[in-house]
Amino acid sequence: MTTQAVWQDGWYRFAHALASPNHGPRPAHTPVDLLVIHAISLPPGVYGGTQVQAFFTNQLDHSAHPYFETLRGVQVSAHFYIRRTGDLIQFVSCDARAWHAGESSHLGRSNCNDFSIGIELEGIDGDQFTSEQYESLTALLPAIAQHYPVKQVCGHEHIAPGRKKDPGDGFNWPCLQAALGWDTAFSSVK
Secondary structure (H helix, E strand, C coil), rough: CCCCCCEEEECCCCEEECCCCCCCCCCCCCCCCCCEEEECCCCCCCCCCCCCHHHHHHCCCCCCCHHHHHHHCCCCCCCEEEEECCEEECCCCCCCCCCCCCCCEEEEECCCHHHHHEEEEEEECCCCCCHHHHHHHHHHHHHHHHHHHCCEEEEHHHEEEEEEECCCCCCCHHHHHHHHCCCHHCCCCC
């Protein structure tokens, strides 16, 4: 009996794969050592649909909601998306550069997309996240850290202060820290 690998070419076995065209190569010899937590829902504050998946795969129907018109021509992605049910979707190989951080900086290094893995939670900044999302996140992060040289975990708000607010005050950093036992990895989180 053979055991299927947990990772294959940067794809996580326990995530539903839904490939996004919005990615590119990482710079050569760049270690992937940062995990960035985000929050997204489309339209903002509406949960349970498939609009985020459509957005990350360039298939969003911009006529379906007035807010979607503001996203026309925008091409973004994240490596992972965790629904409020805890379901995990992967859009980009972790070996590749997803387009999740935008203009960003962490510990003096700019362009965080180059050296980070982006994880989107279904939600909005300031809103609470579900226990199922925390459960999925606390299973995913150690799996990533076993495969990549992760040193830090932070929010989008920490790498793009003033520009981004997610995951926001509703995200329970102490709960995540306690569940993982990674106190030093959260040093940039206030």
